[in-house]
Amino acid sequence: AGNSRDQALAFQAAEAALRDAETVLNGIATTAAFNNTNGLYATGQAPDIFTNATWTGSASRTGTAVANVPSPPRFIIELIGVTGQPPPMLGGYGPSPGVDQITNFRITARGTGGTDGATVLLQEYYGVRL
Numbered sequence: 001a002g003n004s005r006d007q008a009l010a011f012q013a014a015e016a017a018l019r020d021a022e023t024v025l026n027g028i029a030t031t032a033a034f035n036n037t038n039g040l041y042a043t044g045q046a047p048d049i050f051t052n053a054t055w056t057g058s059a060s061r062t063g064t065a066v067a068n069v070p071s072p073p074r075f076i077i078e079l080i081g082v083t084g085q086p087p088p089m090l091g092g093y094g095p096s097p098g099v100d101q102i103t104n105f106r107i108t109a110r111g112t113g114g115t116d117g118a119t120v121l122l123q124e125y126y127g128v129r130l
Contacts, residue, residue, distance in 0.1 A: 006113035009069050010120040013111025017063035017073035018124055021107040024061070025077065025128050031103060034079040046078040049108050049121060063109070073111040080104040080125070102127040 034040045039061035041047075047054045054060055055074050063073040084101040109122045 003118070006115060006118040007120070008113070009066070010111045010113035010118045013066040013069045013073040013113070014109045014120040014122040015111070016066050017075040017109035017111060018107055018122055020063040020073075021061075021075040021077050021109065022126055025105055025126055028128070028130070030130065031079050034077075039076045041076060041078040043079050043081055046076060046106070046108070049076070049110075055110050060110075066111070068114055069112060070114070071112045071116055073109060075107060075109040078106045078108075080106055083127075101129070103130045
């Protein structure tokens with residue numbers, strides 16, 4: 001029962017970190033900050049998520065603390081790229097770049113449970129119109 005509780009806490013912490021990362025992405029206007037520091041990585045530059053060093057210092061970002069979890073969850077965000085095509089130009093209206101383009105990111109979150117021995121890694125892809 002204790003191990004199940006520990007694992008459930010770790011999962012909840014990782015989910016909370018995913019929501020924190022989504023909040024960060026919803027607040028950006030450009031991808032200029034994705035320069036491989038402070039948990040924001042350019043395409044193909046994310047660190048090894050299975051290395052403990054990824055989850056300390058400036059390699060990742062700290063999420064919101066979770067009750068009964070001594071270590072706050074952490075997350076990294078990697079820029080994946082842009083999908084979609086700009087809409088066709090309409091006569092007399094000019095171009096409207098970016099309307100149908102989605103900038104895609106991969107979020108990786110790590111949560112620990114009641115002890116640091118229980119860890120959960122979650123990933124999701126998230127798209128934002130910039």
